[in-house]
Amino acid sequence: MALIIGLTGSIASGKSTVSLMFDDFNIPVVDADKLSREVVMPGENAYNKIVETFSEEVLREDKSIDRKKLGSIIFQDKEKRKQLNAIVHPAVRKKMLEKRDHYVKQGARCVVLDIPLLFESKLTHFVDKTLVVYVDEEVQLQRLIGRDGYSREEAYQRINVQIPVKEKAAMADAVIDNNGSKQESYQQLESLLNEWQVLQ
Template sequence: MARIIGLTGGIASGKSTISTMLHEKGYTIIDADLAARMVVEVGQPAYLAIVEEFGEDILHENDSTINREKLGGIIFNSEEKRKVLNSIVHPAVRSMMLQHKDEAIASGKNTIFMDVPLLFESDLTWMVERTLVIYVNEETQLSRLIERNHLNRQDAEARIASQFPLKDKVNLADAVIDNNGTISETKEQLEALLTEWDLQP
């Protein structure tokens, strides 16, 4: 029976570093952000529903892909429109992730990591058996985000504030990896957890 583990964290907490480590060890990672990009590709059902709802003005003229900035401008200013968009995209993302999970199980994978940034916020813990949170303290998170995204402190703080606080996610998690230290310290914690939970790729 395959084990399904939910991997989550906050912006700039180092979740993608952990994903890369797991991938290198041969584990299957199903990435919600990647699925979210795939479901809105030209011709996909979610894409068609978005165009029908928001009009062709939100498309790039040259290739008919969705202009994220234009769409973002619409939903940023309207809670109602954002809910409409989420009601189209979220079910499509969940459906694609579950499909990829079934394919991985069918191909004989023992452990599947579901990489879902909003695992707790979107009440998606039903999709997984256990949850793993990648944690950093607020100051580390802020400085990494400023450096990675070339943001000023105010913009970086606003992005972090828009998410569920990492320390609250820690309280909900089955396990936590503290990513405040060095890469090798993080790797050691991951190795220990894979052994403790007896997770094979």
């Protein structure tokens, strides 16, 4: 039986950074953020629904979704966020489960589902173990600003629409403390995978 790990955290806590490390252990990762970009490509159902709901105002000149613009709308309006989630999440879940099952069928010993909203969307039944990538709030804020160039207010807005990462860490089966170097996080991941006996 394959072990399915749900990898989560909060925005800019380091999920993608840790998710890349699984490659070294030949463990496949299904990335919900990546799928959420694929399902809103022009021509897809979710794309059409987004245009219907949010108007052509959220399109770029080439008709693709202007993610920055859509983000600036939904991160400050709970109702609009719910509308977008209702459009995008079902399509992402379907693709995620298809990919999970594909890797399991191929004989993977372990599959990672990288899902930013694992706890918020109550998806823990998709996985056997939950793993949270944790950082202190000030580190999270600085890394988010450093990566995306948001103002402090914009960064807080994005952090505050999710369950605080401290609370997620308290709910998780395991936690990687990503306040230190990437190397330190890598070592924590390696020990955990040994503990969970998924390394060949």
